[in-house]
Amino acid sequence: MHKSALITGVSRGLGRGLAEVLIAEDYFVYGCSRTGQAFHHNMRHIPCDLSLIDNIHRCFESLLADVQSLDVVILNAGILGDIKDMSDTSVEELEKMMTTNVWSNKLILDFLLRSDIHVKQILLISSGAAVLVNKGWGGYALSKAALNMLGKLYAHEMPATHISAIAPGLVDTDMMDYLCNDVDGDAFPALQRLKDAQDTDSMQTPEVAARKIFEALPALKDFASGSFIDLRKIFSPDEYTDLMKAAKL
Numbered sequence: 221m222h223k224s225a226l227i228t229g230v231s232r233g234l235g236r237g238l239a240e241v242l243i244a245e246d247y248f249v250y251g252c253s254r255t256g257q258a259f260h261h262n263m264r265h266i267p268c269d270l271s272l273i274d275n276i277h278r279c280f281e282s283l284l285a286d287v288q289s290l291d292v293v294i295l296n297a298g299i300l301g302d303i304k305d306m307s308d309t310s311v312e313e314l315e316k317m318m319t320t321n322v323w324s325n326k327l328i329l330d331f332l333l334r335s336d337i338h339v340k341q342i343l344l345i346s347s348g349a350a351v352l353v354n355k356g357w358g359g360y361a362l363s364k365a366a367l368n369m370l371g372k373l374y375a376h377e378m379p380a381t382h383i384s385a386i387a388p389g390l391v392d393t394d395m396m397d398y399l400c401n402d403v404d405g406d407a408f409p410a411l412q413r414l415k416d417a418q419d420t421d422s423m424q425t426p427e428v429a430a431r432k433i434f435e436a437l438p439a440l441k442d443f444a445s446g447s448f449i450d451l452r453k454i455f456s457p458d459e460y461t462d463l464m465k466a467a468k469l
């Protein structure tokens with residue numbers, strides 16, 4: 221009997237890595253994305269654009285038809301938006317980030333609650349940006365801070381489920397390519413830390429980051445449900461201490 225997982229954003233990056241690791245660990249994975257497809261017989265994928273919130277209930281009804289329980293749900297899909305000053309960011313851009321990074325996850329949690337699917341553990345893929353207050357990370361930082369609060373609020377309403385919001389550390393994905401190659405490092409000094417991490421152990425491949433998340437699943441349950449945990453605090457305490465010292469808190 222397979223364990224089962226729901227993962228959003230499985231087409232590439234961290235979500236793809238998570239799907240591969242969990243399938244290798246004998247899970248059946250239910251996944252969604254706009255552009256991906258199932259890549260293993262122990263996987264079901266549905267195309268779903270999470271920015272179109274009116275479609276979410278129907279997508280998940282179809283993806284999770286006949287599912288009674290899930291061992292883990294990883295709400296991973298997310299967008300970064302453009303790195304720029306808050307004063308240059310329109311409300312429309314902020315709304316797009318909030319819809320994809322926060323409201324879509326709220327609707328997925330509502331779907332899980334109301335469909336009576338028993339979920340043991342939920343991870344919300346957050347970011348250090350939720351707390352680091354870096355210039356330029358405006359809309360993304362707002363959305364991840366809101367996601368952390370969303371996890372705390374749903375912890376009240378899902379007492380039988382353990383919820384964590386986690387920062388995975390730096391992961392070498394399309395999102396990171398944009399940050400390291402396409403943004404003006406002079407205008408946004410926090411980018412230097414990312415560039416310095418390239419070709420070091422701090423810049424994890426999606427597979428390495430996914431494996432750490434999988435290994436952390438039992439330990440995350442030691443924290444109160446609804447907690448935000450930066451995995452660097454567990455796996456790379458020195459890196460975490462340096463990060464916090466550099467943060468503009």
Ligand SMILES: NC(=O)c1ccc[n+]([C@@H]2O[C@H](COP(=O)([O-])OP(=O)(O)OC[C@H]3O[C@@H](n4cnc5c(N)ncnc54)[C@H](OP(=O)(O)O)[C@@H]3O)[C@@H](O)[C@H]2O)c1
Pocket residue numbers: 228229230231232233234235236252253254255256268269270271272296297298299320345346347348387388389390391392393394395396
């Ligand atoms: N990379 C890092 O260093 C890092 C650090 C901290 C946190 N994170 C977080 O980790 C998560 C994954 O990031 P990543 O680096 O793997 O990003 P990525 O390579 O850009 O992948 C993003 C994933 O999200 C999906 N997605 C985006 N918009 C979507 C939409 N509207 N509907 C459905 N799926 C959508 C994409 O699938 P489609 O395009 O096929 O729809 C893709 O599978 C994000 O929540 C991100 O904020 C990443």
